[in-house]
Amino acid sequence: MRVLCVAEKPSIARAITQILSGGQYTTRDSPNRFTKNYDFNYNDLRAEFTVTSVAGHMTEADFPGEYRSWDSCDPAELFDAPILTTVKKDATLIARNLEIEARGKTMLMIWTDCDREGEHIGSEVVNACRKSNARIEVKRARFNAIIPQQIHHAARHPVELDRRQSDAVEARIQLDLRLGAAFTRMQTKALQNQVPDLRDKMMSYGPCQFPTLGFVVSRYQQVQAFVPETFWYIYLSLMVDGEETDFTWRRGHIFDFGATVALYEVCVENPEATVEEVTKKPTKKWKPLPLTTVELQKSGSRLLRLAPKRILDIADSLYQKGFLSYPRTETDQFDSDFDFMTLIQKQTTDDAWGQFAQGLANGGFNAPRKGKKNDKAHPPIHPTAHVTNLSGDDKRVYEYVTRRFLACCSKDAEGEQTNVTINVAGEEFYAAGLVIKQTNYLDVFPYDKWTGKRLPDFARGQRFMPNVCEMREGQTSRPNLLTEADLVGLMDKNGIGTDATIAQHIQTIIDREYVMARPEGAVKYLVPSTLGIGLVEGYNRIGLDRSLSKPQLRRETEQRMVDICEGRSTKNDMLFQSIDQYREVFLRARAAFRQVVEVGGLALYRATS
Template sequence: MTLNLIIAEKMDAGRRIAYILSKKTSKQKRSKGSFYIEFESNNERNVLVPLSGHVLEADFPSDFKDWLKSDLNLLIDSRIVYNVKNQRAINTLKNFKDADNIIIATDYDREGELIGTEVLKFLNAKNIKRAKFSALTEKEINDAFSNTINVDYNLADSAQAREEIDLIWGAVLTRFFSIASNRLWKDFISVGRVQTPTLGLIYKREMEIRSFVPEKYYKIKITFNKNRDFDAYYNNELKDRKTAEKIFSEVKNMPGRVKSFDKEEYYIYRPAPFNTNEFLREASYLGISPARAMNIAEKLYMQGLISYPRTDNTVYNKSINLKSIVEKLKKSEFSMEADLVLSQEKILPSRGKTEATDHPPIYPVSVPSKELTGDYKKIYELIVRRFLATLYKNAVAVRSTALIDVNGHDFISEGNIIKENGWYDIYKYKSYREYFVPDLEKNEVLNGRDYELQEKETEPPRRYDVSSLLKAMESLNLGTKSTRHDIIDKLYSRNFVTGNPVKITPLGEGFIKSIIDTNPRISEPEMTAELEMDMDKIASGTKTKDDVVNESRRMLHSVLNDFQGRTSEINKTINDYLNTGESLGRCPLDGNELFLIKYRDHYKIKCGDENCRIDFNIYSNGRIQLNDSKCPVCSLPMIKIIRKGQSPEVKCIDPACDYNKEKDIYGTCPADGGNLVLRQSRYGKRFLGCSNYPKCTVTYPLPQKGILKKTDKKCQYCGAPIIVLINGRRHFEFCPKIDCEFNRGGKIEKNKV
């Protein structure tokens, strides 16, 4: 019997492919610690082996493991070794190494092609084919396996070139900057080929904001009334106050006469279908980070709910039966929106600017069998509503423009009103700002109800938020649809940036400043964009992988030489910025700036005035923000400590303040009578510990989510303090001793407050 070996990228995707191809008869088996799936079809035996991503991992030879002893120039030219990353999967594959046919069914993109071809060296490949699909639906999978294509080795080479170049640049420059600044181990400075110019964008924007000098300008507003109030503004720019005051005195309390009135209808066009970048931008408006949004989208794809989420395409393929998908959505909570689309005589989708052939735009392919919750529900709904909005009619708006003479001075009144909501009825994430202007007649006289001279200032450019940063990266060809979300996530996790809008940290600023002062080219997008074009040339076969990698090595030698000549200056720049710290705002005691300085194991909060008493060490593993309130005990400012997965904690800025001590004591230790104090482990987990530690080692783990409130009660079984946990609408009492009789059976309802 013919044996077909199918390679899938992930377990969930593999299960679904096997389920479809086998017509629900596949069986999961285990071999040498790894799972595979087996089924028969058309008198052929099929074995599907799901991987967990890459089975091989690029690395340097073991001679270069010691950062301090390695010669970085030798590291640049070192050969790249590929170590087995998933031995269990390899062992399973070897059981079927003599298969008659090998079908690669990984995600169809550069990374997926590389993952699929990595396994071939462990197999006695005879006939190798590729199944190309964009959605894990029955039709797409059956079509893909009935019409297999050839493996694209150039596409795999382009992914491997990126992997090797990123490894070399990242390892060499990370080691150099970490050693040069004396920041090793967990405090190392991460340097990435795309990460660095992305940080450069954020730094440049910050410098523009700081150097911005506001200029005053003036606006004159008159509020007229015709059944309703509407506003008109002086039609020329006013930068001189005296001129503005003169004109204002001439128009104040004077009537207006309509010189002209125009009114026209226009379309507000439907949005284009989702590509990856636009999807991640819209998800960020929902408060979902790009990394999490992509993670959720991938899981929805593997559940067969949406199409493949990594795509540049903004034009639906003609082969997609759009009407059929809308009809499926009629059986969901989006039935009303689906009916709107189906009520049209003809369904014509919107089109974006990019039409690609690898994958279609992101769209829903089926309805969940059980209700989604949390961020999964939000992401699925976002994709469904975007899809339906692209198929519905344009909105229609009416634009009104009135030119009004007031004592010889022209004022403009502009209005915009929605006439037909169109796609706004479906895509609830967008709104249209309306301004009312009534219908007016030429020479009509209008009486002013209110006259106002407004003094304003020009504003600096805004900081990037995650959405605008993604857009800037796409326009500058920084990274790819598959990597941009991960690059932004790394900037946060490596303490280069914070917040949203995105603000550069002292570490990020010192690092990028040292690069710009030495070799600004690697902080510019152009060099990275050139490399992305080289990747495309490898994929198209006009350049080889070795040519591109070797050219990148030569470039890195030149860059490293520049940095090595300024090692001491780089050390000083980075550490000077770190010792200055991040501004928290103004000191409430003397008005000077407050700084937050991050050290390896603690923070320092200090005032810019050395004589100020605000100079405290804060031992915390969370993110610190200055709060608006003052401590009720000592009147110093309060700080908010934000930890992942926990409710924010508000404390006095002075760690020794009685407010903090009293707040953190939850009761008496039943072992020795000491205080049970709320503490945080080195891994960010909260627990209660005895104040007499290390003499007393009593500790109690606590729930990580929700707000804790102390009570005056003691557990009748063990003597530990009873605590109230507030998690959303749920309030319940529990004993911190997990196995206590008080908590037995996990029936929290019996302890409800």
């Protein structure tokens, strides 16, 4: 049997070859100077293997020439215009290599990443190979990490290529091409005609891009519209052995000054406190859940101060080198038969966390918590090898993933919580204390903090005079602008993009200058530009907030793609429904676009930009 294996990237092809061949292979050049062909005998299957690769997607979708010029047609025609799928110019030699290598082969084994995009790239590979070998048998290798055990298992037990996932990607590509081109041409030309300062600028539109922008603008407007309210509260404290214990008023705070004064005066007249209740109970700080792509982006942005796209790029690179599992997963639970001990044992030699890993290997292991998500495709992100020669951001991302994995395999931190309730003149106050008994997972996961606070020994019925009894004033706090971590969470919650595309959508609205990242200390907040605010506000004011800057319509589209993957719908049905919805929105937007400019303040762009 002669098998052609095709990976998604040259680095993956080389890694697969090293593992399957045991280092005994020959290398041949291909028509593309970056792509190599590797030949060897794979004794496990008694087969001759050739391993090669593509470089991501080989094809691109576009309109025929008569539709490509911005002045060639009414943008509304793009909703029905034909779409051509052709091999990209920079992929022609890669496609040619596949045609040549497929000749005489018995089987084509697809080794692309195991996600929707990987299935679609696999379909592109099949089409290229069948140009020269129409009868080649097609199989799919499924793996989550580039480690020998998984690579050998994938080669020995190939499955079928998932055409439904490929169809879902094809539907998204075609839909986004139509929507992006039609809306971008319409709003760019209209703005260039009506706003002189925008004559040389392209104002792009994307069906995920605009709801993402909408979240940023909405929060910015909440911050701008915020008016602080004054409130009042009663503060009590007791000083024991030089340590102050603060008591919180059970009412919290009151916005009525007179009512607060009346209650405070009663407390001042009868200031003696009586301990009503003292409770002590065990408490825990839960160890983290297994790591998903979305959580990696959120935590990496918040803790490592890296942009979500940068975090994913690094994780992808570490995966290709065999250091991490596949970093695009929605799953936050490990299978019961997952081999934890082999991976933990690999970390026992590390200078920073090796001793902790050794403790897990010697009986300290505790099964990870199970989250609520399982994409049935990939396990949570975890380290697959121990590596010591990383530096910079690569090292920081690898360390976070590894420490989180070890923390997941440890025990929750344990403590004892004390709650004390006191009564002063009929008003209740309370204080909470914490004694940490066992730090457990916190020993390896410094990103979580848990601080103990001892309370004096109180007894029920005890009476004492507070050292401080004051009426204090405060104000409600304005909401913060969104951070990238906040935005990732909102997009995930509202179904905008996928775990693998969220970071790119955020980067796009920054690149388009709809949003700026403004540093404040160690945090970067997202601030919409005048143009970004104007477009969102303009569309909202003409009644298109649900369809363009809000997530509902795109969420419906994403669900239709899931329906294709799960066999409840077809590519053609999804396109028919979604194109009709967006066409109606487009026609309404175009008819009222002068109002978009006026109500969105874009006519004053020069004065405020």
